[in-house]
Amino acid sequence: MTKQIATILASVLGMLSLANGVFMLIAPETWYWLVPGVADRGPFNQHLVRDLGFIYALIGTAFIYGAFYVRYRLQLWLIPAAWLVSHGIFHIWEIWVGICGPEFFVIDFAGVTLPAFLSVCLVCMSYKGMADE
Numbered sequence: 001m002t003k004q005i006a007t008i009l010a011s012v013l014g015m016l017s018l019a020n021g022v023f024m025l026i027a028p029e030t031w032y033w034l035v036p037g038v039a040d041r042g043p044f045n046q047h048l049v050r051d052l053g054f055i056y057a058l059i060g061t062a063f064i065y066g067a068f069y070v071r072y073r074l075q076l077w078l079i080p081a082a083w084l085v086s087h088g089i090f091h092i093w094e095i096w097v098g099i100c101g102p103e104f105f106v107i108d109f110a111g112v113t114l115p116a117f118l119s120v121c122l123v124c125m126s127y128k129g130m131a132d133e
Contacts, residue, residue, distance in 0.1 A: 003070070006125045010067035010077070013118055017080075018060025024053025037107040041100065059083065063122070073126040081119035088116035 024031045028049035032038050059080040066076035091108050094100045105113075 002125060006073075006122060007067045009118060010063045010073075010122055013115060013122070014060045014063030014065075014067060016060070017056050017063060017115070021053045021055070021057030021060055024049050024056060028053065035111065037100075037104060037111075040104075041094075055083065063119075066122075066126075074123065077119065077122050077126055081116075081123045084112075084116040084119045088112050 020031075028046045029044055031053075032044045032049055062076045062080045066073040069076070088108075091100075091104070091112050095102060095104050
């Protein structure tokens with residue numbers, strides 16, 4: 001049962017990350033204006049949005065690949081999870097030091113905090129071998 005949950009969770013997280021990355025690559029300015037909170041954090045920078053688009057596309061690919069290749073799950077999910085957690089910590093730091101207001105905890109939750117938390121869950125399940133049985 002845990003293997004099925006991990007596979008579904010990784011597939012969904014992977015598809016959403018991959019879709020987000022592709023959107024960032026294809027239409028960076030549209031992405032910038034449509035995603036809540038992004039425009040509030042600084043001026044549009046096409047290069048930066050596309051750089052991050054490649055990161056999200058790779059993260060999505062790693063989660064999807066790990067969903068189907070159980071043997072490599074830990075290796076495939078560890079680095080994307082580390083990046084997502086680091087990204088989440090950075091967003092919390094911005095709030096902590098006053099760059100953004102506390103309302104950004106809510107604004108960032110679905111796109112930053114939740115993916116970081118879910119990726120850590122996947123790594124923990126993989127590490128304990130629960131997602132491999």
